[in-house]
Amino acid sequence: MVQPLEITIERSVNKKEKPPEDQLGFGTYFTDHMFIMDYAIEKGWHQPRIVPYQPILLDPAAKVFHYGQTIFEGLKAYLTDDGRTLLFRPQKNLQRLNRSNERLSIPEIDEALVLDALKQLIAVDQDWIPTEAGTSLYIRPFVFATQPALGVSPSTHYQFMIIMSPVGAYYPEGVNPVKIFVESEYVRTVIGGVGEAKTAGNYAAGLKAQEIAKEQGYSQVLWLDGIHRKYIEEVGSMNVFFKIKGTVYTPSLNGSILDGITRNSIIHLLKHWNIPVVEQILSIEELYEAGKAGFLEEAFGTGTAAVISPIGELSWCDEKLVINQGQTGDLSQRLYDTLSGIQRGTISDPFDWMLEVEGSAPVAVSSKNSNL
Amino acid sequence: MVQPLEITIERSVNKKEKPPEDQLGFGTYFTDHMFIMDYAIEKGWHQPRIVPYQPILLDPAAKVFHYGQTIFEGLKAYLTDDGRTLLFRPQKNLQRLNRSNERLSIPEIDEALVLDALKQLIAVDQDWIPTEAGTSLYIRPFVFATQPALGVSPSTHYQFMIIMSPVGAYYPEGVNPVKIFVESEYVRTVIGGVGEAKTAGNYAAGLKAQEIAKEQGYSQVLWLDGIHRKYIEEVGSMNVFFKIKGTVYTPSLNGSILDGITRNSIIHLLKHWNIPVVEQILSIEELYEAGKAGFLEEAFGTGTAAVISPIGELSWCDEKLVINQGQTGDLSQRLYDTLSGIQRGTISDPFDWMLEVEGSAPVAVSSKNSNL
CATH class of the missing domain: 3.20.10.10 (D-amino Acid Aminotransferase, subunit A, domain 2)
Structure with missing residues (x-):
């Protein structure tokens, strides 16, 4: 890709009410925005855009329903005590995304573009990152085949999306076997x-x-x-x-x-x-x-x-x-405490795993202001 | 199900133009109508309805995109030389549909209701069954998980649909190895x-x-x-x-x-x-x-x-x-000729395999008239 694609942003006018942080659960609430990018065999991946969270409109013959040509990823963003937003090794997720794509005959996606999209999306929905201990913002990138045709063959058209969900503490009362x-x-x-x-x-x-x-x-x-x-x-x-x-x-x-x-x-x-x-x-x-x-x-x-x-x-x-x-064993507990601590920025990060979403704080402020 | 559900019909006002029968291919054109039925854990399967063929609106978190909880069937309807519409062993497809449902933790579907729905849908779109030698109407029943939630567990909500596609002769120039x-x-x-x-x-x-x-x-x-x-x-x-x-x-x-x-x-x-x-x-x-x-x-x-x-x-x-x-071997050819002949009503059906879609001809006529 010689010319990087420009990501457009359409902001939601009707912000959703945020759920109470002690009732988040996992993957049931979704933020105000999502990222979409389309693929057509003759155009490649195109039109990367952040838009209000909304339903997808698909032909009933879209190949994802029939032949399961779809892959996904899962990662989390964490808000630190000093207000920084951290991602845990997102590059690894994007590399695996493309390995999954390759196995499923789905065209490769520009990892740098997706990382940029992810950062921008988080910045736009910054105020959705929960703050209570143990909570985080779960991020779900996924790709699915959209060509409306019933022959069993790789699709000519796809959508790539990122949706995000504030999630509760996995162990509200301590690590539990x-x-x-x-x-x-x-x-x-x-x-x-x-x-x-x-x-x-x-x-x-x-x-x-x-x-x-x-x-x-x-x-x-x-x-x-x-x-x-x-x-x-x-x-x-x-x-x-x-x-x-x-x-x-x-x-x-x-x-x-x-x-x-x-x-x-x-x-x-x-x-x-x-x-x-x-x-x-x-x-x-x-x-x-x-x-x-x-x-x-x-x-x-x-x-x-x-x-x-x-x-x-x-x-x-x-x-x-x-x-x-x-x-719970001592080592299990130590691993949990250490990795969670690195992810939440309370423990130093000797491996340079955490990626700070730059410029997210200012955007978050303006986003929050626009909410008032 | 004590009380059988009533299937409602909403007819399309803008009928599509039908493709030339020598350019049908497989699974790329779809008829004017489709069948839908919803499932909710608290209501069971409900609201069976024939509606104009239209896109599906799904939450991006719908489980089908992420965890592939979906199954399908495939069968064909054939128009005989004397104008009857025949289905080939549809009960076997519906039995298998439910075996697939069971394996994928999808709730069982009333086979009699679906067979009735299928017959009614074919009757409504009777004029879409192609008439050229070797052509047929391919029928695709399928079920997919719609609950918008990212936890890995069986969905609480599903849609069952039937879409139909006029398909070309598989062997326009004779059976081909x-x-x-x-x-x-x-x-x-x-x-x-x-x-x-x-x-x-x-x-x-x-x-x-x-x-x-x-x-x-x-x-x-x-x-x-x-x-x-x-x-x-x-x-x-x-x-x-x-x-x-x-x-x-x-x-x-x-x-x-x-x-x-x-x-x-x-x-x-x-x-x-x-x-x-x-x-x-x-x-x-x-x-x-x-x-x-x-x-x-x-x-x-x-x-x-x-x-x-x-x-x-x-x-x-x-x-x-x-x-x-x-x-092509003699036995392969004989099997092809016999089974195709039974399916198209040109050879007697010793096994009682073919199911005639009753009342389809009259409905077809009225449907065609309503088209004018």
Whole structure:
């Protein structure tokens, strides 16, 4: 792209009322604006624009409804105590966005343009970033196929959008371990499939197992590999880590596991602390043996929503394994505190992970003024 | 449902111009009307209605865009020489629709209501059924999640729709064999996944491999199983059959293969003709061995779009296998002629497969009159 595209801004005239910060939940309220950009095969990506949050108008034959050609990303913006707005490693999300695009035969998107759009969108909706402890602004970039045609082939037209949602504290009463069901019947994906892409179908494939696990009192499922049904892959929509005899293990990226940005950051932190961390293939049998021998010290999921989600109990083929007496382990807590602290600007950022949204404060002020 | 829901009809005032029947293609033109029905967790399925074909208005957070909770069906209506409208085994599609719903955690739909809706919709758009040889009206029922919320869980709201598209002859110049690439890197799905459901993600997962195969001059890929990468599953979005030494083989329904209605009908026809037909696990090695020994007499895909798609050549790990000198085999041709004949009402229907859309002719006349 020789000439960078100019992002236009159409401001909302009727601002929505903001929800109480103690009732935000996750992903149910949305800000006043959104970003859109269109793709047509003959024009490429074009017309990047910030517009009031509004419904999408789509032909019922749009390919996204029929053939699922869509990908997404998820990241958060945090407001620091001194009023700065920070993004956590957004470049990693945009790189993964394009890796997902490539896997799903969706045309590549200019990462610099999207980062610029994201910053501008946050600046416009600056007053939507919640301020209470633990809250944040969840950001959802996504792409979907819009060509109205029923043949199974990559679409000629797409839309890229960014929507944003103020979200509540994941742990309003402190980090809380969960019970996890080890799934033996259903699988999420398999090597050679789209497991490492952040695409809708991977999540659809997991709904049934999740529903059954919930009925039985479990928060999430732990997915085993689709080939042998023995190697650990992910937990719910998070990556997963196990501390065994002082060493932290996480399944290696084999093509069917999502390359999580929180996962990557946890590995960095552990190495920084000189705590042994190993990415390797890991079977559920080995894990249970370690647990029964008393060597499994901690287990936790990692992801953007929770940062760290300690696992207090596993259930595999009717055999329960309680981990660390069902309590949050010291390392889990330390990782949570550190990563959350870096993200919220209360702890120094040794890895240069946080990106400040420049000029957001002044824009926020003018935006707030225009609200009065 | 004790009290059947009443389907309302709002007729289009501005009818579209109909495309020339020799330029229909597949799935690019749509009729004047569509059917919609809504689901809300507190109301169930409600407000079934036929309305003018129009865009869908969806919140950008609607779950279909993010988590792919959507399923579809595909079937055809045919106009006979004596002016009757026939549907091919629609009850099978509606049964499969609900099996797909169940797998994707989507609430069950009243099959009798949908069949009634389908008949009424066809009657309203009767004048859209093309009349040229080989043409038909393709019907696409589909369901998608509409709840505007970013949590990964089954939606509380859905829409069910039926859209219809007049489609051209698949073989305007006679049945034509295709070249197929045997896919060794990518997989479509795996046992324990959603392979037997007709859901968008299965098609998204296949786009990349299909694109690469097309670049190399192949029409479609032949999918191998995701576990051993050796057992034959499907070809493109069709089921697949092989005639070896007089016996016809097709992969058995193992949970990762779509239970095709054309597949089922072909098996019925073969049994009716006393031609040995076997559903079993079938490896690509065995197939190549049979081919090289001269025992592989015919190969063909089966599906709603093509009915029968003969395979003239396979390419697996750079080894080509030409089948029946690249020509359409006698059995493939006979199956195509018979099944197409039954569908179009030119051959008697020994299995009672065809469902006539009652009252369609009179409605069509009044509909056509109202057009003038």
